[in-house]
Amino acid sequence: MDLLGNLALGFATASTFVNIGFCLIGVLLGTLIGVLPGIGATATIAMLLPITFQIGDPVSSLIMLAGIYYGAQYGGSTTAILINMPGESSSAVTAIDGYQMARNGRAGVALATAAIGSFVAGTVATVLIVLFAPPLTAVALKFGAAEYCSLMVVGLVMSVALAHGSVVKAIAMVVLGLLLGLVGQDVISGASRLNFGLTQLGDQLNFVAIAVGLFGVAEILRNLEDERTREVLMAKVTGLMPSREDFRRMVAPILRGTALGSALGILPGNGAVLAAFASYTIEKRVSDRPQEFGRGALAGVAGPESANNAGAQTSFIPMLTLGIPANPVMALMIGAMIIQGIIPGPNVAAENPALFWGLIASMWIGNLLLIILNLPLIGLWVKLLKVPYYLLFPIIMVFCSIGVYSVNSNVWDLFSVAFFGLLGYFLLKLRCEPAPLLLGFVLGPLLEENLRRAMILSRGDPTTFITRPISAGLLLLAVVVLVIVFLPAVRKKREEVFIEEE
Amino acid sequence: MNKSSFDPTNAVCGGFFILVGALFAWQSLQVELGTWLRIGPGGMPLALSLLLILLGAIILLSALRDVGEPIGAIAWRGILFITLAPIIFGLTVRGLGFVGAVLITSLFASFASLRMTPLRALALSAALTVFSTAVFSYGLGLPFARFGPWLR
Numbered sequence: 001m002d003l004l005g006n007l008a009l010g011f012a013t014a015s016t017f018v019n020i021g022f023c024l025i026g027v028l029l030g031t032l033i034g035v036l037p038g039i040g041a042t043a044t045i046a047m048l049l050p051i052t053f054q055i056g057d058p059v060s061s062l063i064m065l066a067g068i069y070y071g072a073q074y075g076g077s078t079t080a081i082l083i084n085m086p087g088e089s090s091s092a093v094t095a096i097d098g099y100q101m102a103r104n105g106r107a108g109v110a111l112a113t114a115a116i117g118s119f120v121a122g123t124v125a126t127v128l129i130v131l132f133a134p135p136l137t138a139v140a141l142k143f144g145a146a147e148y149c150s151l152m153v154v155g156l157v158m159s160v161a162l163a164h165g166s167v168v169k170a171i172a173m174v175v176l177g178l179l180l181g182l183v184g185q186d187v188i189s190g191a192s193r194l195n196f197g198l199t200q201l202g203d204q205l206n207f208v209a210i211a212v213g214l215f216g217v218a219e220i221l222r223n224l225e226d227e228r229t230r231e232v233l234m235a236k237v238t239g240l241m242p243s244r245e246d247f248r249r250m251v252a253p254i255l256r257g258t259a260l261g262s263a264l265g266i267l268p269g270n271g272a273v274l275a276a277f278a279s280y281t282i283e284k285r286v287s288d289r290p291q292e293f294g295r296g297a298l299a300g301v302a303g304p305e306s307a308n309n310a311g312a313q314t315s316f317i318p319m320l321t322l323g324i325p326a327n328p329v330m331a332l333m334i335g336a337m338i339i340q341g342i343i344p345g346p347n348v349a350a351e352n353p354a355l356f357w358g359l360i361a362s363m364w365i366g367n368l369l370l371i372i373l374n375l376p377l378i379g380l381w382v383k384l385l386k387v388p389y390y391l392l393f394p395i396i397m398v399f400c401s402i403g404v405y406s407v408n409s410n411v412w413d414l415f416s417v418a419f420f421g422l423l424g425y426f427l428l429k430l431r432c433e434p435a436p437l438l439l440g441f442v443l444g445p446l447l448e449e450n451l452r453r454a455m456i457l458s459r460g461d462p463t464t465f466i467t468r469p470i471s472a473g474l475l476l477l478a479v480v481v482l483v484i485v486f487l488p489a490v491r492k493k494r495e496e497v498f499i500e501e502e
Numbered sequence: 503m504n505k506s507s508f509d510p511t512n513a514v515c516g517g518f519f520i521l522v523g524a525l526f527a528w529q530s531l532q533v534e535l536g537t538w539l540r541i542g543p544g545g546m547p548l549a550l551s552l553l554l555i556l557l558g559a560i561i562l563l564s565a566l567r568d569v570g571e572p573i574g575a576i577a578w579r580g581i582l583f584i585t586l587a588p589i590i591f592g593l594t595v596r597g598l599g600f601v602g603a604v605l606i607t608s609l610f611a612s613f614a615s616l617r618m619t620p621l622r623a624l625a626l627s628a629a630l631t632v633f634s635t636a637v638f639s640y641g642l643g644l645p646f647a648r649f650g651p652w653l654r
Contacts, residue, residue, distance in 0.1 A: 166561075179547060182546065189534070221584055224579070224584070225576070225577040225580070394611040394623075397607065398608045398611065400588065402591075402638055405591065405592070405595060414591055430514060430573075447546075452546075
């Protein structure tokens with residue numbers, strides 16, 4: 001019955017007038033930015049992150065951030081379907097058949113299917129979080145410093161395994177992120193380090209500045225490379241409501257996608273993307289009309305879209321219970337929590353139950369708001385796709401500048417934005433994914449602190465990591481994952497999986 | 503695309519990681535490394551820097567054996583106008599105040615795109631300034647002076 005009490009607390013927190021309001025604003029803003037072509041969910045959240053700090057209450061602020069996340073995801077799917085321009089790899093799968101449906105005059109049905117699939121997946125995944133979060137938290141509370149270290153290593157290795165492109169580069173990006181996370185003041189000795197003499201940077205590099213630079217500014221620069229007119233499909237979006245036949249055809253893919261996404265999303269590493277790809281493959285295999293795939297198959301939208309959303313939702317589980325981010329978006333959430341003065345990890349549920357359960361309840365509310373809001377507003381989003389790009393850059397840059405400056409009123413944070421924007425763009429040109437870097441940055445200080453604590457506890461004996469059974473098991477898992485990723489056969493297969501989206 | 507006898511992108515990438523690793527290693531050596539029992543502030547950064555150098559070397563060496571494509575178009579104009587925009591905001595927000603900083607930043611960022619005309623840039627920047635001042639300064643009450651000392 002404890003569960004129901006917790007849920008009641010969650011809904012009581014999330015459904016106050018103010019919090020629903022912030023959730024609504026978040027969903028709207030998220031969709032608004034997420035629908036812009038070429039700007040994915042991570043970039044959207046990074047750009048909107050500073051705004052959420054203007055809200056004093058951490059609960060409302062995180063609820064709004066979660067709302068932004070769902071909105072951004074939905075916005076990304078809309079762009080993928082209407083103009084075949086997925087902002088993020090997870091909606092790349094949706095674009096394959098969604099865009100074809102739109103070209104066949106079934107844009108409305110594709111959008112509605114995506115919304116319905118996401119809602120079903122979101123609901124199921126929220127229930128899963130409610131069921132799984134408390135026991136996982138209980139396990140996590142038993143973890144010592146050594147176990148935490150090993151767990152973080154697993155998380156980082158998984159993020160490497162699921163990053164695009166070269167594994168070695170992804171590892172290098174993680175290491176670079178860890179290093180950047182250590183810049184500034186050392187928590188234990190108080191010594192200032194790695195700052196290249198720039199004491200103005202403060203105790204730590206500003207997380208918001210890094211996120212906005214790496215994801216927001218770099219993304220804009222990439223879009224500026226190629227200023228050809230986009231092929232914009234502006235077929236009228238009509239016939240929003242799927243027919244009875246459509247409903248019949250989408251049920252099974254939605255359920256399969258939800259199951260797949262929920263399972264893969266819990267894993268550290270970006271399970272949602274993998275789930276979307278896997279779901280597409282499965283739907284193609286079990287379909288009685290496989291020839292339709294790639295030409296506008298409804299199941300090709302319903303399955304991956306549900307899988308993606310379910311995975312996105314269940315990736316909150318490791319974030320909320322262990323404090324380990326599964327993907328860059330969760331890294332942003334953790335960064336936001338730290339800025340709000342909440343230390344992520346298993347203690348959040350016990351120390352701050354209103355926040356913990358309120359956030360979970362708001363997930364479902366956010367999904368509900370999306371479906372009742374976005375379907376009627378679809379006309380507005382379509383109009384937004386027509387806004388010329390050159391008008392958007394200055395607007396985004398001004399808002400990013402105001403936002404970043406408003407966090408600390410430190411001019412150096414703005415210089416950091418410029419620096420990391422340039423660095424992010426440079427790394428993109430070198431075909432290095434920024435996501436592992438951000439994960440490394442968030443985990444860097446935590447990893448170091450736990451490592452040092454573990455060494456003190458073991459009286460300076462580094463074998464503590466392999467003599468403690470849970471820690472040894474986790475490290476073994478990390479090694480196995482790394483070995484698998486480097487196996488020639490898997491390597492080839494992995495490249496194939498990520499090429500399909502190009 | 504013209505192919506080279508080595509992969510230039512990865513060669514640059516490997517070199518970059520080696521350089522960054524070396525810089526961080528040098529910085530780590532400025533502070534105490536500590537012992538296994540009490541790892542000092544420089545311990546973990548040094549270990550990570552050395553790992554980064556190693557990874558950079560692997561990328562560089564495999565790039566020399568690979569065939570690859572050149573890096574491709576670079577948005578020079580975008581780099582100039584977009585990355586300077588937050589810097590300009592930072593340099594002017596105290597002196598000119600919020601209103602002036604927004605106007606100048608917006609005007610400057612407008613020229614990142616070749617398609618922007620001066621008239622459109624002015625109109626956009628004016629509208630953006632009014633909107634931002636209304637929303638951020640009056641609406642959200644951000645504690646920045648609307649007009650700074652340079653204008654008084």
